[in-house]
Amino acid sequence: MAFKERVFSGMQPTGSLHLGNYLGAMLQWIKLQETHECIYCVVDLHAITQDVEVWGGPVELKKSIRQVTAAYIACGLDPKKSVLFNQSQVPEHAELAWVFNCVARLGWLNRMTQFKEKAGKNRENASVGLYAYPNLMAADILAYRATHVPVGEDQKQHLELARDIAQKFNNDFKPSIEQAGYADGIFFPQPEPVITGPATRVMSLRDGTKKMSKSDPSDLSRINLTDEADVVAKKIQKAKTDPEPLPSEADGLSGRPEAENLVGIYAALSNVSVEKVLSEFGGGQFSGFKKALAELAVEKVGPIGAEMNRLMGDVAEIDRILCDGAARAHAIAKPIMDEVKDVVGFVRS
Numbered sequence: 112m113a114f115k116e117r118v119f120s121g122m123q124p125t126g127s128l129h130l131g132n133y134l135g136a137m138l139q140w141i142k143l144q145e146t147h148e149c150i151y152c153v154v155d156l157h158a159i160t161q162d163v164e165v166w167g168g169p170v171e172l173k174k175s176i177r178q179v180t181a182a183y184i185a186c187g188l189d190p191k192k193s194v195l196f197n198q199s200q201v202p203e204h205a206e207l208a209w210v211f212n213c214v215a216r217l218g219w220l221n222r223m224t225q226f227k228e229k230a231g232k233n234r235e236n237a238s239v240g241l242y243a244y245p246n247l248m249a250a251d252i253l254a255y256r257a258t259h260v261p262v263g264e265d266q267k268q269h270l271e272l273a274r275d276i277a278q279k280f281n282n283d284f285k286p287s288i289e290q291a292g293y294a295d296g297i298f299f300p301q302p303e304p305v306i307t308g309p310a311t312r313v314m315s316l317r318d319g320t321k322k323m324s325k326s327d328p329s330d331l332s333r334i335n336l337t338d339e340a341d342v343v344a345k346k347i348q349k350a351k352t353d354p355e356p357l358p359s360e361a362d363g364l365s366g367r368p369e370a371e372n373l374v375g376i377y378a379a380l381s382n383v384s385v386e387k388v389l390s391e392f393g394g395g396q397f398s399g400f401k402k403a404l405a406e407l408a409v410e411k412v413g414p415i416g417a418e419m420n421r422l423m424g425d426v427a428e429i430d431r432i433l434c435d436g437a438a439r440a441h442a443i444a445k446p447i448m449d450e451v452k453d454v455v456g457f458v459r460s
């Protein structure tokens with residue numbers, strides 16, 4: 112069966128979003144909403160897989176869910192065009208994740224590098240939810256039979272797992288899938304990762320070998336979408352660099368992670384290629400480039416924070432948008448989940 116093209120993606124409501132989320136994923140989300148049916152989720156069920164101190168407890172979680180929703184809209188997602196909602200309001204995510212817990216193999220999950228990173232040395236003490244996290248992520252996507260998933264580079268392995276789960280489900284239940292009318296035996300599509308642009312892996316401003324992340328203890332390592340203009344400028348001024356001038360060709364960036372990162376950020380923010388940025392700044396010192404980058408970042412990020420603040424002034428409206436999005440998401444996922452139940456062999460009324 113040829114599946115209708117449908118986009119799904121999500122972000123975790125733990126702390127505020129940063130430039131990595133924006134350049135690695137959000138810019139693609141915004142583009143895709145012009146051409147595709149898009150479903151964008153605030154993945155609150157994923158947020159609680161980490162220790163409660165990480166996501167801050169119930170009061171903080173509610174605030175983060177609304178804040179990430181405000182960020183989605185402030186960045187340019189239109190709740191009329193795209194479906195915007197929070198995961199826990201649509202029960203099919205958790206239901207399908209359970210079925211996938213029984214499809215995915217321990218060996219597959221044991222290979223997940225993000226679990227190893229997040230669990231750290233004390234693996235025995237990590238939650239079962241953190242371990243099974245990629246199964247829930249596969250359920251998020253496949254509950255809608257989404258075909259395209261725009262994400263940053265760090266989610267690639269999880270998407271490969273989602274493809275493996277789709278394939279194994281199709282194999283395990285082949286006879287009942289065919290009986291349900293799928294002549295080619297394909298119940299779930301193979302979702303394709305969409306990992307594009309010059310900033311699919313934005314690195315820390317303090318260390319070009321580490322990913323920019325919410326969990327970095329140094330706030331100077333990242334630009335938050337809520338940072339004030341002077342803070343954005345200061346963080347870029349303080350960003351680590353090396354002593355050489357900028358190269359004129361992209362090849363010259365290899366082995367220079369901090370330079371590569373800042374040039375990639377500039378290219379993504381101004382929507383031009385890395386080559387184009389180097390043709391303008393190559394041969395120059397970092398000081399001049401950083402000044403231009405700070406101005407650009409303030410120009411792009413500043414209005415997002417201001418708009419988020421405005422939106423957060425009307426929490427009831429944010430909740431209404433989430434409720435409307437959840438109803439639309441549920442209308443798509445429910446019939447698919449009903450079919451999953453039939454195919455697996457559950458009795459339902």
Ligand code: TYM
Pocket residue numbers: 119120121122123124131132133134135136154157247248249251252260261262263264265266269310311312313314322323324
């Ligand atoms: P999360 O919340 O960590 O990140 C949200 C999105 O931002 C991207 N991203 C980055 N891109 C470039 N450079 C960076 N430094 C950077 N940091 C984060 C991520 O790749 C992601 O696209 N597991 C997911 C959320 C999720 C999901 C899904 C995504 C749950 N279910 C289904 C797609 C489909 C996550 O934790 O993303």
